[in-house]
Amino acid sequence: MTKRIGVFICECGTNISDKIDINKVIEEVASLEDVVVAESAKLLCSPEGRISLEKRIKQEALTHLVVAACSPRDHQQTFMSVCKRAGMNPYLLQLVNIREQCAWITEDSARATEKAIRMIRTAISRVRYHVRLEKREIVVNSDVLVVGGGIAGIEISLMLACPDRTVYLVEKSTILGGMARRFERVFPGMDKYSEVLETKIGRVLEHQNIRVLTASDLEQIIGFYGNFEARVRCKIEGEVTRNLNVGAVVLTIGSQPSDPSGIEKYGYGEIDNVLTALEFEEMNRSGQIALCNGSLPTSVAIVHCVGREEKGYCSEVCCMYALKFARYLRERVPYAKVSLLYSEMCIPGKTYQRFCEETLGDNVKLVRSSNVRVWEKDEGKAVSYLDEGGAEQTLIVDMVILAPAIEPTSDARRIAEIAGIPLSIDGFFAEQHEKLGPVATSKEGVFIAGCAQGPKSISDTLVQADAAAGLILSSLVPGRRMEVEAETSQILESFCQGCRSCISVCSYGAITFDERMKVARVNEVICRGCGNCAASCPSGAASIRHSTCDQIYQEITEATR
């Protein structure tokens, strides 16, 4: 088929025409091979400009289009939709940025004109090799797999489940509720949490569209957003495995407190009445705070930041729950003296400082300290520390509560590998973007929420759970079809040598190896068209559809001629 290339040059008001001699440009490019139209317009992106461009494409039966105007960031989409309306495949367009990259930065008018001509010639050489590309659509599976039945998993399941959407809630242990089950009260409201939690668990268990799989473990996930297949093994029922087809996966496996016995100076495991925070929570929940010998404590030291230095991060909630512990003590052992040995008070936000102020009093004191160590002395436990001035001080107490750093659960790494998402340096799940994507991950369709992403409070966990639900509800709509990117990579089987270099450089996990045929295959639904595979392929089998070797070669040849 003969090529009929149209070149349209936008004056952009006076932004381009002030610097570039438009008539000269038209004169130069009009005579080039296959160019059937070369025209200018006052403002191509305006409604009138777009209508006239559409009309001209049809009138001249153009096969390819070059638009010389502004940045593709401004108007690539605009001109692509003009093409679509004119019945032309939008990938047969090449946009040349003669505004930002020429008119606005080249001082001399003659040189700017020359540069614009060269840029447009380059685009003409390239566009000739453009091919039609089609976007494809797939039907989405709107069901969701939630891994981890703590408060985050429960919240997400309740938010998502509806008659058109089944949620599979997979929990490793035999009961739902996770870590929050162990707390009697939660800060800063000091509400009894068990009632809230039991109500929610009840709703999950009764929900027609939530399938709860307890004592079950995730074994494999393959596929892509809108179409995953997950394998789950149930440890009871005689080790049954089930395959679940879902559209999205949410990982809410929580976190765990680190074991302070690894840090000798705190005497945990060696000295009586040195407890971890969780042990103290449980002691309180049992109804009585007491020492090993059954008597009530008269003085208690709560040590903040245990293991913070070793871990390299602040666990965010310890200052607040230490204050909560002081309130437990105030209620159950009112005369006990409580010392909070802290390094930096971390009580961000509008309500926490008040909680702190209302907790402190004659029997509850903040003690700024460093180098805390716990040892045994005749009368009881001695807690030594350096005060603000650097002098060593010693407190004699009969109970010590340690607030250990929060760390990822022991199976975080395994689950991350199964789901194909990276971990951050501390072993928590890495979010897609520190600021803009706190609950998304680098793998589309896999979401994270709660303490599996990093230490956080119950309220922050619930926000994240709802956030993950929001992302899923807005994009994984039952019955909707998903548009699949047309600008993807392709691998020609007959050229592929099976070296797998493309697989190692693919950032999206879009390429798999076909063991039978010994070739690499691209999953076009996952591919983002970045071109890493094309650049790394030694045999020329991999290429990207929207920047082929021919296109780039013609472009460079013309640009450097």
Next chain:
Amino acid sequence: MVIGAGIAGIEASLLLSKAGRKVYLVEKCSFVGGTVVKFENVFPNMECATCMLAPRQQDLLQDRNIELLTLAQVAQVGTSPEGFTVQICKRARYVDILACIGCGTCYEPCPVSAPNEFEMGLSQSKAISIPCVGALPNVPVIDKERCVRFAGKDCRACKDACALDAINLDQKDEMLELRVGAIIVATGFDTWNVGQIPRYGYGRHSDIYDALEFERLFASNGPTEGRIVLRSGRTPRSAALVHCVGREEKGYCSAVCCLYLLKFSHYLKSKISDVKINEFYTDFCIPGKSHQRFFERMVKGDINLIRASRLEVDDCDNGLVVRYDTGGGKRNECVVDMVILAPPMQPRRDTPQLAKILGISLDDKGFFVKGVASSVSSSRSGIYVVGCAQGPKSIEESVAEAQAAVADILSSSRSGGL
């Protein structure tokens, strides 16, 4: 309807649009992006804030389901069977948003010059202008308060300069009526004017900046194009960064100051490698998995970390003198060229008024109160509050809350599910 086109409002609008909802995004200013557009970089990765925000702003401007109403404010809210009937007051821009291409030719001939509010008064702007390079939509606005035409003079300099005839001096303010099913309040925060605490010397002595002023001073698209200079034009050799300014008076911690002041020390070091930095703090609040590493990275240079209380700033012959109590209760002082104060985040000035219009409650600090129905509900069903309108928080928390509000609206499990 989403009120406020900051980072949270944009996030909520884009997601609701993706779900197929029609969204009215009501923004008081002439541009979108909120407070984050004033930042050069964001902690902890020191990513360029504009580059982070720009793709979202572009998506927003091109989204067909989102009707962006700039220069618009909510005037009245009533109930209707479907939810709410909202009266919007949309001020005239006097520039046709479709015809204008943002070339800026119209600024030159304008005879007015006044302090640029977006730049915290650190530079001058014309009566017709965009607040800074890169503001979106890239369309100027005429400030009626400043334009001489609205003071009775027959000036049409900007209109004559515009090649596209985009300026319409006869445009009128409009009242619009919207019918919506749910409202997300994402109006952000103000910073407290630290001049109200006299001991910090703000407003009395030069070269004392509050945090947002310093952000603009460092911004490559700001009034000095990123050169950090004293009012005299000299480069500062030393600076004091003061944490927790006004915390005691407000009674809460603003959650992000420790981190952004560390960012500022990085800003300073990146431009003036041998600058002496003193950070005056009370407690380092750097929660979460990645912030302590950021802290360690930032203080690795020779930043002087000083735990201080009862701090005051005064003028002296060699610049500014900072006097403070050390941990041991001793009074100390140091002399610096520049002081940067971290003011508390506080509710937007018009929060009480908006609360009244929306019929929702405020807490004792003046922020919108959190309801019981969900993490982002307000005291009234169908209205949600996200981001710093609800209390001081980081960008990531604001974004997560915006996403959570979208879940509340879309989920059939909530009573607000529509």
